[in-house]
């Protein structure tokens with residue numbers, strides 16, 4: 113009879129184990145960057161540009177130097193003498209650390225003051241006199257390429273205009289042929305507005321250079337500590353083994369904490385110069401105005417359709433506004449990230465995408481805010497275009513999708529832009545969603561309501577997301593291949609520590625990595641501690657973003673546990689005095705095949721590794737695994753929303769929302785549900801309340817939480833989550849796919865599609881996000897589309 117341990121009881125795969133990290137977070141005992149106080153620590157503040165585009169005629173910092181308590185004023189000129197005024201970006205561009213020649217966006221870093229406390233530093237920043245000569249401002253791709261547009265990046269050789277790249281992918285000629293055969297061509301133009309990840313904790317760093325040891329330790333809010341170590345080694349020309357990056361607890365990242373920001377670089381230089389620890393903590397406006405913008409992309413899409421509903425081909429043209437520096441992290445081969453993952457949910461024979469990136473006088477943008485490198489935009493375009501196409505054909509939304517979905521027997525499936533998706537049951541997910549929303553009944557009620565002047569709508573969105581960059585053949589950042597790592601040490605008493613190259617920002621890694629170890633070894637999850645974020649102790653990894661942790665670092669945890677199990681098997685054979693071939697494994701225990709009662713637990717193997725190993729065996733029970741995934745993982749989801757729109761005010765309310773997510777095997781179902789709810793909340797916010805726009809002078813509108821609205825529990829609707837469809841990932845060691853971003857990626861189109869469905873028949877084809885009441889009202893009243901970023905209304 114089996115003596116295996118009960119996996120759910122020990123907190124293994126599938127256990128909704130409570131998050132272990134929460135016990136310190138809810139007690140206020142988290143250790144965030146700003147909690148860290150070092151002896152002799154100084155404080156840094158940044159002076160930012162009030163103008164979006166201006167030549168710097170002079171900077172006079174003499175008054176700032178005179179303020180008691182000021183230790184250092186850094187300017188671009190000083191940085192330039194050390195070759196640090198500019199830094200390389202993750203997209204092979206350059207970015208100003210402190211402005212030298214010009215400022216190129218409002219909020220750009222112009223100078224830094226390091227003082228005894230942050231208040232003195234702030235006052236001293238205000239004492240710095242900068243003489244600016246204003247220049248014409250560009251705030252859209254259209255303006256960027258207009259005749260006579262000022263060249264924003266005149267610092268660069270071979271940059272005669274504001275175009276960063278022109279890129280294309282797909283089959284142009286084949287797509288042309290598909291359109292020639294189409295019965296109907298459906299067209300749609302969209303804008304995905306700028307948004308901001310807005311983690312509750314802003315960015316910050318404490319650099320501590322110790323002249324005696326020559327060691328630089330930096331505590332900082334980074335999602336990718338090892339990449340930062342490599343970048344510091346390159347930029348500051350310090351030896352890599354003398355750099356220690358520690359990413360302590362992080363209060364949310366969502367992509368905001370991937371890039372390298374000038375504040376990090378300046379605090380490091382200041383600490384080296386002053387030989388004292390220097391702390392920089394960004395304030396909320398600084399965070400909203402200068403770091404981590406996402407989206408801001410215009411799409412022009414066309415779909416070739418047969419009249420029975422079959423999609424024959426797709427054409428997409430995208431214009432991406434990257435701001436003043438092309439600095440978003442992305443796999444280097446794909447200029448616009450993974451935007452060409454669009455239409456991965458559908459079986460489309462041919463497609464062609466052209467993309468252009470331009471500079472503007474906005475803060476650098478395009479970060480992967482809760483998505484894999486532009487996938488949010490890709491899926492939004494996909495689902496908005498699918499809805500428009502079904503409407504153009506007069507077909508039912510669900511039937512049109514079902515007809516064009518990739519079928520279960522088509523996996524692995526080559527997407528129209530060349531990705532290979534792994535597995536899925538798309539139609540089944542849709543069926544679960546339609547049943548949950550009671551589709552037929554809602555359509556009946558919608559018709560009935562319409563007759564009484566009430567506007568009800570139903571929006572469907574699906575998404576297939578490429579998660580887990582990468583495989584090293586295709587994905588790298590600055591030439592460093594995208595893989596990840598895990599180190600597992602099993603102590604002699606059977607307790608263990610896992611370290612990975614990932615770095616969670618609240619996703620629950622400390623809970624779920626332990627569950628993977630439990631699943632592989634039968635060690636109770638509570639006996640496994642997880643540590644991430646310290647480059648002196650964690651194995652090299654590419655960090656956490658793009659929901660890559662479970663697909664890559666999580667896989668590495670499973671693989672290293674298997675290495676441990678292989679060694680433990682040898683120990684078991686030695687302890688049981690049989691040959692290894694005669695040994696069987698069941699969770700937590702090896703036994704003799706011919707005598708199942710004779711066995712040893714994994715804990716007994718652990719102590720033997722330190723006290724009773726066979727001759728010639730290296731003592732100890734620890735190992736490291738580097739995991740290079742064979743492919744991305746491809747979760748799928750269906751989100752369905754019903755809404756009611758008030759035609760008098762344009763206000764719309766969610767009646768019901770259902771989410772059907774298939775992320776393969778769920779390690780911790782409760783954590784997965786939390787991830788989905790968080791993503792749906794962000795999706796709801798993006799669709800109806802959030803935007804960061806710019807006036808004609810490049811002033812950023814949305815630099816505080818009065819203008820940039822975060823959804824609270826008050827306005828966020830309830831979500832009904834469904835988990836009945838599970839398609840294990842065929843190439844992941846435990847069958848898991850990523851989940852962290854799916855709902856933020858697929859959710860926005862569901863809300864917009866629902867409002868557009870409510871307005872069907874009014875002649876309104878599109879309202880660009882956010883669907884603020886005044887925009888919806890305007891569309892209804894004038895029966896026209898409302899496009900582009902929301903206009904900034906003047907006081908009168």
Ligand code: CDP
Pocket residue numbers: 616619620621624625656657658659660661662663666775776777778779780781783784787848849850851852853
């Ligand atoms: O990279 P990131 O941690 O942001 O995203 P993820 O890999 O999708 O994981 C988010 C959280 O959900 C982690 O705690 C995962 O371990 C957990 N998860 C899970 O329990 N089961 C899955 N199939 C996927 C993620």
